[in-house]
Amino acid sequence: xxxxxxxxxxxxxxxxxxxxxxxxxxxxxxxxxxxxxxxxxxxxxxxxxxxxxxxxxxxxxxxxxxxxxxxxxxxxxxxxxxxxxxxxxxxxxxxxxxxxxxxxxxxxxxxxxxxxxxxxxxxxxxxxxxxxxxxxxxxxxxxxxxxxxxxxxxxxxxxxxxxxxxxxxxxxxxxxxxxxxxxxxxxxxxxxxxxxxxxxxxxxxxxxxxxxxxxxxxxxxxxxxxxxxxxxxxxxxxxxxxxxxxxxxxxxxxxxxxxxxxxxxxxxxxxxxxxxxxxxxxxxxxxxxxxxxxxxxxxxxxxxxxxxxxxxxxxxxxxxxxxxxxxxxxxxxxxxxxxxxxxxxxxxxxxxxxxxxxxxxxxxxxxxxxxxxxxxxxxxxxxxxxxxxxxxxxxxxxxxxxxxxxxxxxxxxxxxxxxxxxxxxxxxxxxxxxxxxxxxxxxxxxxxxxxxxxxxxxxxxxxxxxxxxxxxxxxxxxxxxxxxxxxxxxxxxxxxxxxxxxxxxxxxxxxxxxxxxxxxxxxxxxxxxxxxxxxxxxxxxxxxxxxxxxxxxxxxxxxxxxxxxxxxx
Ligand SMILES: CC(=O)SCCNC(=O)CCNC(=O)[C@H](O)C(C)(C)COP(=O)(O)OP(=O)(O)OC[C@H]1O[C@@H](n2cnc3c(N)ncnc32)[C@H](O)[C@@H]1OP(=O)(O)O
Ligand SMILES: CC(C)C(=O)C(=O)O
Numbered sequence: 373x374x375x376x377x378x379x380x381x382x383x384x385x386x387x388x389x390x391x392x393x394x395x396x397x398x399x400x401x402x403x404x405x406x407x408x409x410x411x412x413x414x415x416x417x418x419x420x421x422x423x424x425x426x427x428x429x430x431x432x433x434x435x436x437x438x439x440x441x442x443x444x445x446x447x448x449x450x451x452x453x454x455x456x457x458x459x460x461x462x463x464x465x466x467x468x469x470x471x472x473x474x475x476x477x478x479x480x481x482x483x484x485x486x487x488x489x490x491x492x493x494x495x496x497x498x499x500x501x502x503x504x505x506x507x508x509x510x511x512x513x514x515x516x517x518x519x520x521x522x523x524x525x526x527x528x529x530x531x532x533x534x535x536x537x538x539x540x541x542x543x544x545x546x547x548x549x550x551x552x553x554x555x556x557x558x559x560x561x562x563x564x565x566x567x568x569x570x571x572x573x574x575x576x577x578x579x580x581x582x583x584x585x586x587x588x589x590x591x592x593x594x595x596x597x598x599x600x601x602x603x604x605x606x607x608x609x610x611x612x613x614x615x616x617x618x619x620x621x622x623x624x625x626x627x628x629x630x631x632x633x634x635x636x637x638x639x640x641x642x643x644x645x646x647x648x649x650x651x652x653x654x655x656x657x658x659x660x661x662x663x664x665x666x667x668x669x670x671x672x673x674x675x676x677x678x679x680x681x682x683x684x685x686x687x688x689x690x691x692x693x694x695x696x697x698x699x700x701x702x703x704x705x706x707x708x709x710x711x712x713x714x715x716x717x718x719x720x721x722x723x724x725x726x727x728x729x730x731x732x733x734x735x736x737x738x739x740x741x742x743x744x745x746x747x748x749x750x751x752x753x754x755x756x757x758x759x760x761x762x763x764x765x766x767x768x769x770x771x772x773x774x775x776x777x778x779x780x781x782x783x784x785x786x787x788x789x790x791x792x793x794x795x796x797x798x799x800x801x802x803x804x805x806x807x808x809x810x811x812x813x814x815x816x817x818x819x820x821x822x823x824x825x826x827x828x829x830x831x832x833x834x835x836x837x838x839x840x841x842x843x844x845x846x847x848x849x850x851x852x853x854x855x856x857x858x859x860x861x862x863x864x865x866x867x868x869x870x871x872x873x874x875x876x877x878x879x880x881x882x883x884x885x886x887x888x889x890x891x892x893x894x895x896x897x898x899x900x901x902x903x904x905x906x907x908x909x910x911x912x913x914x915x916x917x918x919x920x921x922x923x924x925x926x927x928x929x930x931x932x933x934x935x936x937x938x939x940x941x
Contacts, residue, residue, distance in 0.1 A: 394598035397565070397605035404604045404643035409671060412679040414621065414647040415664060416450035417443045420465075421484050422625075423655040423696065424454065431695055436465050439695040442652075442688065444479065446681050450506065452482040452649070456498030457491035466498040475503065480552060482506035487536030496543050499551075506588065507544070508554040509536045513571055514562030514594075530571045533557070537578040553579050554588035556625065561593045565609055573615045581619040589614065590649060592625035593636060596659075600632045604639035611644035623647035626662040628654060633662040638670065652692050653700055653707060666705045673745050682706075685750040712747040713756045715803075717765020720758045724771040727754075760804045762797040766790035769809060776806045779813070782887050782902050785913045792816060817915035823934035825873075826850045827916075827927045832865055845869045849876075849930065869926050870905070873933050881907045881936065883929075888921060901925040905932035909939055 419439055424431050431439070436454075443451050453469055454462030462483075469481055481502050485495040487509055499505045511532045512521060518529050537555065544551035555575045557568050572589055581587035591610055593603055603626070611622055622645045626633045637648055650656075654663030665688060668678035682688065685707050689700055702710040714720045719742045726740035738746045747754060754775065758768045766786035773779040781789065792812060797804050815821060830847035838844075838861060845868030846859050860872025866883060874881045885904035890897045901916045901924040914932025918924035 394602060397602055397609065399605050399609050402605055402608055402643075404608050404639060405601075407642040409638060409641050409674070409676060412668070412671060412677060413641055413645065414450065414623075415448055415668075415680055416452060416482060416623070416647060416649045417448045417651065417664065418452045418625070418649045418661060419443065419651045419655065419695075421452040421454050421462075422649075422657060422661050423651040426655065426657045426660075427696060427698075429697060430459075430461070432461060433465060433468065435695040435697075436461075437468070438691055440469065440473065442691040444476070446688070447679060449478055450480050450482055450647075452484060452506075452508065455484045457485055457494040463494070463498050466502075470499065470502045477503055480504050480506050482508050482554065484508045484510065487511045487532045489539060492536060492539055492543070496547065500547075504550060504552055506552040506554050507540055508556065508588075508590070509533075509540060510556035510558045510590075511536070512559045512594075513557040513568060514559035515564065515567075516562055517559050526567050526570070530574050533571050534574050534578055537575045541579055552585060552588070553581075554590055554623070555579070556590040556592055558592060559594045560591045561595065561597050561603065561606065565606060569610065569613050572610070576615050576620060581616060583619055586619045586621050588621045588623050588647065590623040590625050590647075591645075592649075593627055593633075594625075596627050596629040596633060596636065598630075600636035600639045603636040604643040607640040607645050608643035621646045623649060624662075625649040627657060628659040628662060631659065633660070634666055634670070637662045637667055652688055653704060655692070655696050655698065663705070665707065669706045669745060669750070672749075682750055685752065687751075706745065706750060709756075712743065712752055713759050714742060714768070715759055715761050716763045717768060720768030720771060721765055722767075723757060724767045727757075727771075760793065760797065760806075760809060761802065762794065764793070764797070769793050772806045772809055773813060777810050778891050779810075779900060780889055782885065782904075784885060784904060784911075785902055785915075788913055789813060789816070813915075817913065817931055818917055820931060820934050824852050824937060825930050825934050827923070827930040828855070830865060830869060830922075830926060832868060835861055843868055845872055847872055847926070849873075865922050866903070866925050866929065870929050873929065877933065877937070879907055879933075879936060879940070881905050881933065884911050886925070888924065891917065899924045901928040903928040903932055905929065905936065907936045909936070912936055912939070 420436055454465055456463040456466040466483060469475055475481060483495055485491050495507060513529055518524055557563060557571055560568055576587060579587045591607060614620055624637055624640050624645045626637045650662035650664040652665055654660035665682055668680040668682055671678040689707050693699060700707055702708045714723055722741035730739060758771045760768055760772060769790055770781050770786045773781060793809060826849060828848040828850060830845055832843045832845050835842040835844045841863060842861050844861055845865055847869055849856050849858060858872040858876040860868045860875055862868030862871050870881055870883055883903055884906040888899055888901040891900050892898060898917055898919050899921040902913060904911050904913050912932050912935045914928040916924040916927025916931060918927055
């Protein structure tokens with residue numbers, strides 16, 4: 373048959389002509405919408421099998437071993453290590469795990485096999501000597517695969533599953549037991565529920581699971597074909613109808629073709645599933661398997677212990693990237709480079725206020741707007757929470773100066789300085805690193821290269837001839853490099869000094885706002901003073917930094933005066 377090609381110019385073909393809606397599930401008394409997830413499922417990593425089989429270059433021993441060690445360290449108790457009957461690499465890796473892998477006694481190695489006798493025999497060889505390994509056998513059951521791939525009716529497909537179940541249980545018994553079993557009706561989501569149930573019940577009857585050796589019945593969303601509620605309905609229906617339910621572990625194996633693998637898994641857990649198979653950050657066939665790290669951290673941030681250790685997410689990422697030879701996108705939940713970063717002003721403002729509020733409240737509960745998880749819980753720092761570009765506001769800039777340099781700008785100065793940063797970011801069109809923000813602050817307010825005035829020294833003494841409480845301030849400044857002595861009067865050094873400068877410059881100036889704080893802890897602590905000066909043209913801030921608080925204040929006035937001179941031209 374020759375397929376007619378469709379030109380993009382014609383637009384997409386008519387949807388209802390080419391695609392069919394997924395049928396609804398008739399389960400009007402569904403209970404899952406009222407349930408919540410209150411405990412972690414049994415986790416099984418399929419990184420070394422489903423993840424591996426989707427890679428451009430499948431893993432060799434080193435990449436597998438490094439991933440395997442990570443999975444053990446994270447606390448997985450069931451790990452599908454490969455498809456040993458499919459390749460020598462996978463066979464050898466299974467032998468290495470059994471003989472040299474130091475697999476803890478509470479961890480089961482799992483391997484996948486098709487329902488084909490020669491492959492099953494080879495699989496048992498691969499696992500000889502393993503402690504309680506899981507033999508995972510599967511065959512495809514969907515209407516489409518029955519028709520197109522296998523050319524068999526339901527009875528024929530069931531026969532494939534039951535023949536394999538018999539062979540596997542017999543071989544396990546002959547070997548003296550100690551095996552666990554998992555069966556997957558592959559393409560479950562494309563299988564009529566009654567058919568899936570009939571085939572699974574036939575397998576249950578042969579395996580005869582007990583409380584001590586339960587059968588894992590894995591109901592994969594091999595291809596995600598419908599909205600997540602449909603998968604939940606299918607799982608609830610299977611949980612209700614499967615024989616010997618108490619000795620059957622209902623397992624999920626979702627893929628992410630529609631981008632809703634996480635949602636489907638969460639709803640299916642609410643629907644009664646006990647176990648989840650997935651991969652780190654969702655590597656796997658096509659759009660991937662379900663991402664177990666995201667699932668676990670979703671649980672964690674709802675107050676549920678996920679029983680998977682994700683506290684070093686950077687290590688998990690590094691191993692993922694090494695073993696899979698793939699990169700993780702910047703927006704990937706919980707791990708992407710940018711997921712803890714706000715560039716936009718209102719988000720930064722809220723984060724800044726939220727961080728202050730939790731520090732002050734001194735309570736363990738995490739409540740910071742726009743940050744569903746404390747980055748430190750997964751080993752990330754607060755460093756990148758706020759980054760500055762043209763979308764940023766004063767709150768973000770203030771946060772950077774506070775967190776990185778201990779500079780706590782007063783609110784009106786935040787407004788004033790933001791205009792300068794906005795000018796730069798608009799001009800340059802790129803992110804402004806923290807160092808540049810600090811440099812810009814220092815140049816504008818503290819070091820002020822190219823400006824006229826510098827503070828040198830001052831003395832105060834009582835004004836015997838004047839009003840009671842008035843003091844005279846005699847100060848030395850430089851103006852364009854030349855030393856000048858100036859004098860003024862006031863109630864204290866700040867008041868008197870601004871009076872002296874006003875007289876000297878011939879510009880009436882007064883202090884509109886004043887604040888200061890220490891910059892470092894310890895005996896070498898410097899002080900930073902912020903002075904807002906009112907002048908005939910408006911108000912401007914000046915900043916001074918000195919180990920002596922009075923000197924810092926007078927330097928701040930000189931800084932403001934330099935800026936007043938600049939605006940007057
Ligand atoms: C959804 C999943 O992820 S399932 C896992 C898929 N993973 C893999 O396939 C990776 C590893 N697989 C392989 O390396 C190979 O497929 C092997 C070694 C297992 C088998 O290789 P081959 O026999 O050469 O080829 P191939 O896979 O094409 O075999 C398909 C045949 O097996 C049959 N088959 C496929 N799956 C199964 C199954 N689960 N049980 C029984 N028979 C099956 C097909 O109907 C087909 O039969 P036909 O030859 O009579 O038409
Ligand atoms: C073998 C099965 C579980 C599988 O990988 C799938 O259906 O995606």
